[in-house]
Amino acid sequence: MMTDLRSLYEEVILDHNRNPRNFQHAPPAANHVAHGYNPLCGDELSVSLRLENGIVTDIGFDGAGCAIATASASLMTESIKGKTVEEAKALFESVHEMLTQQGSAGDLGKLQVLVGVREYPARVKCATLAWHTLQAALRKEQGTVSTE
């Protein structure tokens, strides 16, 4: 049973929850910001980034959420920095597919640790919250996205 637990709460996830990367980091001259909210659990986070010539040069997040939401946001900021908008959108699609579709193969590198979440349907929204918020930020939507 503890091994089952570890399949969700992998060491990498626990580490990113304990020491989230780019957390409470507000990129200087950030030009895209969005706020995300999961009404089911009250998790809230904001993503802010600097977009220069179609490339995400800096990104940070802030807020409060469970380990899955926090680790996913932390891993996301690491993997998005330096990506173009198109690459970021493609990555969102791949992560979304990994989290929601059984048997989706592919290798998303470090992000692959999130695959365990797919066995916990109630928790998928925790893992996707940061990604939806990123999407909203890239679309330069103002205000709040909701996972509901």
Add this chain to the structure above:
Amino acid sequence: MTPAREILLHTVPVDVFDTERIRSDFPALHQAVHGQPLVYLDNAATTQKPLKVIEVLDSYYRNDNANVHRGVHALSERATAAYEAAREKVRKFLNAQSPQELVFVRGTTEAINLVAQSWGRANLRPNDEVVITETEHHSNIVPWQMLCGQTGAKLRVVPAEDNGELSVERYAQILGERTRLVAVSHCSNALGTINPVKQMISLAHETGAVVLVDGAQAVPHLAVDVRDLDCDFYAFSGHKLYGPTGIGVLYAKMALLQDMPPYQGGGEMVKHVSFDHAIYHDPPLRFEAGTPNIAGAIGLGAAIDYVDAVGIEAIGRHEQDLLARATAAMAGMPGLRIIGTAPEKTGILSFVLQNIHAHDVGTILDMQGVAVRVGHHCAIPVMQRYQVPATARASFALYNTREEVDVLVAAVYRAKEVFG
């Protein structure tokens, strides 16, 4: 009888609570979740159902199914008799004066909306005041907000104390000559606090206000006597009382019900209809437009029979024993904070763990077969009051055991272990 046997009989207390026998009445309890025996501690959300209730539903649909109050045929008469017999069971359960004071509704939520839209719209004027408390469930907040928006009345909120209690003094300060209605929960679903409703009702009556008591979290745990409380309205849901979902009750004093306009229009609630006007039925049918949840009402009657047979006082004592055991174990756990520590509580234990979000606690407990509720418990203002995003909540029922409390405690320790 041998003397030894006689002594034994006299030393065993008559009210020994036989959880093993009770558990055998609840089929859903006997299953494994993630390979572990289910420990169901989400009873404040909804309770499991005893076989008696399941069988009554089955038998009704197999044998008696017909519409009520409208047929002369045998099945309709049987269904009507069973439906009205259930109303009488509710009357006895709440000690109401007459079965006509009990309206079958979908649940607590619909009962409160009925009062807001029928009594409230007919009686509230701009700048009148509706008083609620900081510890209410969303269903005892939003209908009053809507009503205030419609009538120009104002919502006043009694603040909660740090331990989850309501201060009668602070409540009394908020009551005033503009107060028309007080809506308060008998027991808080997020904290477990048993509120001093009898005293609150009497103070409200002194200022001429009527009082609605949300009894969703009270009727499964303590004896409720609406005449002793002298409340004007009392609402509860069947599904938290071992009955089916989709059925609940609004109790209202007959003098109020008689003057209230209908909540919904349709069949069943009218004596006569022409295109000019309709003549409404007397209560309670006036408030039961359309085909009601007949099976649900009959199932609720069976649930009340079950609770009566075990005894509500015995159930309350048993749950208090479980609460005390869980509280003692949890209170000593480093990094754990219990939210809601009033001296008078039902079997509800809400808690947060340092550095572990309630959702992670919920998932880790679920992996060990332990079902608790995590989140804001439809009481976001309560979460804000105690400055937590969410809590984990274990809530006890008559079929829970001390062993299950120990499994819960061990599972929480596991969660702490995983997160280091």
